[in-house]
Amino acid sequence: MLLISVTAEVIIAQQKITLEDVVTKGTFRVKGIPGFQYLQDGSSYLIKNNKSIDIIKIADGSKSGELISQQEFESFAGADAYLMDYQLSKAEDKLVIATVQERIYRHSTKDKIYVFDLNTKQGKLIRNGDLITNATLSPDGSKLAYTFENNLYYTDLSTGAEMQVTKDGVVNQIINGMSDWVYEEEFGFTRAFEWSPDSKCLAFLRFDESKVPEFTIFYNRDEAYPIPYTFKYPKVGQTNSTVSVHFYDLGKKIVHKLNMADDPDIYFPRIKWTVDPSILCVTKMNRHQNDLTLYLANRNDGSYTPLLHETSKQFIDINDYLYFFKDNKKFLWVSDGEGYVQAYLYDMQGKRLQKLTTADADLTDIYGVDEKNGKLYYQVVAPTQMDKQVRVVSLDGKKDNLISAATGYNSYRFSPDFSYAVSEHSDINTPTVYTVVDKKNKIVRTIEDNKAASEKIAVYAQGQFQFFSFRTSEGVRLNGWIFKPSNFDSTRKYPVFMTLYGGPGSQTVLNRWYTGFSWWYKYIAEQGYIVACVDNRGTGGRGTEFRKMTYLQLGHYETIDQIEAAKYLGRLPYADASRIGIFGWSYGGFMATSCILKGNDVFKSALAVAPVTNWKWYDSIYTERYMHTEKENPSGYKDNSPVYFADRLKGNYFLAHGLDDDNVHFQNSVEMNRALIKAGKQFEFHMYPNSNHSIYHENARIHLFTAMTNFILEKL
Secondary structure (H helix, E strand, C coil), X not given: CEEEECCCCCCCCCECCCHHHHHHHCCCCCCCCCCCEECCCCCEEEEECCCCEEEEECCCCCEEEEEECHHHHHHXXXXXXXXXXXXXXXXXXXXXXXXXXXXCCCCCEEEEEEEEECCCCEEEEHHHHCCEEEEEECCCCCEEEEEECCEEEEEECCCCCEEECCCCCECCCEEECECCHHHHHHHCCCECEEECCCCCEEEEEEEECCCCCEEEEEECCCCCCXXXXXXXXXXXXXXXXXXXXXXXXXXXXXXXXXXXXXXXXXXXXXXXXXCCCCEEEEEEEECCCCEEEEEEEECCXXXXXXXXXXXXXXXXXXXXXXEECCCCCEEEEEECCCCCCEEEEEECCCCEEEECCCCCCCEEEEEEEECCCCEEEEEEECCCCCCEEEEEEECCCCCEEECCCCCCEEEEEECCCCCEEEEEEEEXXXXXXXXXXXXXXXXXXXXXXXXXHHHHHHCECCCCEEEEEEECCCCCEEEEEEECCCCCCCCCCEEEEEECCCCCCCCCCCCCCCCCCHHHXXXXXXXXXXXXXXXXXXXXXXXHHHHHCCCCCCCHHHHHHHHHHHHHHHCCCCEEEEEEEEEEECHHHHHHHHHXXXXXXXXXXXXXXXXXXXXXXXXXXXXXXXXXXXXXXHHHHHHHCHHHHHHHCCCEEEEEEECCCCCCCCHHHHHHHHHHHHCCCCCEEEEECCCCCCCCHHHHHHHHHHHHHHHHHHHC
């Protein structure tokens, strides 16, 4: 057994953590740097307030002015408005401000938009206050493009003239310039249009979802009948949207289509302009997502030529690291094809010039390319699989140096000229500290050390997170963390409460300050429990083979690993192996359900929130990436979907789901209910009306966590 204590410090405290502290009061929130953005001068940055935006000098932290004052903001938005979000033009003379936001799905919102002229100090309301989406300034700041009612528009900010780019948008049929549900959820973007570098063309995706099957959820709002909401949701093996790439020439006012054949089994997960304003780079993938091609597409005639082709035995992950150099001779590409996620340099004919990162560790972020000085700044998993470092490598790949000094989680935000960076650092027991460092990586000052939060937190009774690792019976080494109560007594036997997510590429066991459910785990520990988490096979930070080995068998190896983890924890001298429980949400809920069914001799209790219970009920892009279709992989679905193993339940099972979950549909829990009832099994079920996947609506969050806590105290 390898047990590594992150810190030897013991906090002696008296005050008890309450569930209200955790769920409703926000007692343990720490500070960040909201709305942070550098100004082009490289010596200042912005911080967003509720009704203003401050300009802060990087070197000394003094406030040098306001980009927009509260008085200026209220002069056009009104005294009751709040500055929800903003976007600054490249020339820093215009400010796009969202004052009202209505959430659509996970990433998408409808916004009330103003454009504030920083020279005239005048605010202009866009589209008379209609709620629009994806408002985006052109590079020259003269126009604002956006989507409204499934069509693409732009407003000329000098004249106020509104131009409608497309006219065929229809709800649940045609979408222009905005993602459909499944692209938003699985490819992670909502704005499906891009301004050309010369501001003379809009490239956009058009989604024909007319043949995609519909799904309906119902809202209950004290009406005679529930209010239905119907949207297009392609499940496994079903028809996807037919997506096509288009160009709109602002001068000629005409649309060109990329001359590719329409195909619902083709994905376009990214479009990105090169430095040449006539050439768009289009990413194209097959439906299995294991064959990817980058194409250079000409906006003038719709022709295209291949730039790069990549295949995988399993699947290819999409990222946003593609970067075109200003000389239009090179581009940066990131791939995991050689065992770890690494960065590569290519020429514009698609020939690999240089492998830039070479360590046997996954690159996890790119912070910028300093072309002038020939450097790439990036984040990597190191020195352990739980830590993140920031490094810099020369563009010839010969010099690779460590920047971040402290062990734990490190992230940097570089100024436009790379003369400064804001460093973010934390570890699993220490809240985040934000500091300014200079080009020699010397600390200039601290922006936020969260000292006040740390002092407040310290008065509460709590233990410390510790990392551990162990080998399974199959010889697989797994990493985990464990949390004990503050009054831990090694002579006692404690019940064990395990938590997990476990999904492809995720990583929960990180040496980073935890938000989310961490304080609930601390609360549970203080009730007399050992809380633990283990990252199973299929999770991230450990190379391609480890991450992709669950391919075509989602849940199989993960469940084996969690059962092995429970057995390992049960052998600890202070653990009660007869009282082991497990909790998870979403993919974690799927895992918790699988564990109590397939590990019914190990787990006494399980709590599953919003779980997938049969992979055929989840969306096409996510599920087919890892599982192919049910027709192609029948055993993968049959052997790893919990509804088919309901008869194995022996312990205590808690199931909860939001009735209006647009992501993992309520159908999953309905069918799990059905299977358990047919099998004659007793269980506890909670349904939350009008709540989506997050279960927040109408006081639902505190109700859910109270119910889960009571279940743990009674059943574990």
